Amino acid sequence: MGLAIAHRLAVQGEAVRVLSRRRSEAAGFVAAGMLAPHAEGLGGPLLQLGQRSLERVPAWVAAIEADSGMGCGLRPCGIVVPFRSEAERDAYPTARFGQVLDRAGLEREIPGLGRGWPAGLLFAQDGQIDNRRRLMRALERACVERGVQFEEGCEVQALEQDATGQLSGVRLQDAEGATRRLPAQRAVLCCGAWSARLLPQLPIAPVKGQMLSLQGPRQALQRVIFGPGTYLVPREDGLLVVGATSEPQAGFEEGLTPAGQRQLQEGLAELLPEAARWPPMERWWGFRPHTPDEGPLLGAGPVAGLWLAAGHHRNGVLLASITAELLGAALGPAGATAEQRQLLHQFRWDRFAALSAGPSSRTPPPAPATP
Ligand SMILES: Cc1cc2nc3c(=O)[nH]c(=O)nc-3n(C[C@H](O)[C@H](O)[C@H](O)COP(=O)(O)OP(=O)(O)OC[C@H]3O[C@@H](n4cnc5c(N)ncnc54)[C@H](O)[C@@H]3O)c2cc1C
Secondary structure (H helix, E strand, C coil): CHHHHHHHHHHCCCCCEEEECCHHHCHHHHCCCEECCCCCCCCHHHHHHHHHHHHHHHHHHHHHHHHHCCCCCEECCCEEEEECCHHHHHCCCCHHHCEEECHHHHHHHCCCCCCCCCEEEEECCCEEECHHHHHHHHHHHHHHHCCCEEEECCEEEEEEECCCCEEEEEEEECCCCCEEEEECCCEEECCHHHHHHHCCCCCCEEEEEEEEEEECCCCCCCCEEECCCCEEEECCCCEEEEECCCEHHHCCCCCCCHHHHHHHHHHHHHHCHHHHHCCEEEEEEEEEEECCCCCCEEEECCCECEEEEECCHHHHHHHHHHHHHHHHHHHCCCCCCHHHHHHHHHCCCCHHHHHHCCHHHCCCCCCCCCC
8 A cells, every 4th residue: 555655646746755664564465466356245335446446457557567667467367256056156245246157167267176166156357466576566666766765674653743633743763773753744554454553543453364375387277266265366477376364363473374374275175176286386474454344444544644545454455556546636636536535435444433333323424525
């Protein structure tokens, strides 16, 4: 989010500085890179946000590729969701957006699919991007080309406000361990799963995910397979990314676990038995920024001058393009369009307080006329 928003603001002519504690811990490097609002079975406003973002991805990627001179590995390859029964398939929340597959159709789409999957849905509109090896690097390069300043190894430790409550600066520790104050009247907080450490009122908690990859033959698998609990994402060169565990109880506990890695191997064997023989490449883990409704917190935050782009949970790669657009509009001189204002309103950070206040407040208030 930090890179996507920095790039957008720089394109809009702003001077941007990115303060980053550790780039390698970002979930942006960890993710499988699925662009999957339909395969994930999203619903309500989150589905709408995901669909809007998916529409924008090709132009967003083209702009990053043009600025960076690097490819992002976008692959509009479609995603197949296999099911244990036709009834399960037909009850899937996004079934109406997919193409119905029987066993013969599944075998056509996924040669070598494990037994035990008699039904499926093909979401040809969903896809993937090679976030770990390509998109994140291209985004960094695009930011540098657009004049964004980076301070890597720099942890923001506290936000500072003036007497009126307006953001006045941040206290930070730099890569050499020195602490100092940086004045700032405007900032966007995009600290992923760690966001509530700076603003404890944000309802964001980590959900750990473990991953692994294998090297398959090129073209062995054309589509992403999104199984229950395990998914397989084939990159252009045959690398197969296998994800992911979902471990809310792990908190910020680092590292791989035998149980987590076993779960991935078992899921892999059920979905694509032949892939269990492919050579292993990498294993890694990271933290999804979870919110109570699994949607992000976007727009104005609880401190004047502080904007939010956090809590994207399982869909932050998908949602990066719309997030950058919305924050760019909210912070930019032109202001937001009616659609952008509606989306910002639906994902405002304090929507949960309104929901828990009782049945009479369940209808959200109308969207404000100005951003
Ligand atoms: C296993 C796994 C699989 C996933 N698969 C997908 C997928 O297929 N498709 C999809 O769309 N999404 C996926 N996601 C979700 C996606 O990765 C996240 O939603 C997204 O990366 C969140 O972006 P972010 O910028 O908010 O957080 P991050 O990418 O985690 O970045 C946060 C950054 O903030 C920095 N930071 C934190 N605190 C501070 C501080 N105090 N000072 C300075 N810097 C700080 C961190 O060092 C980090 O670099 C997956 C996530 C995981 C973990």
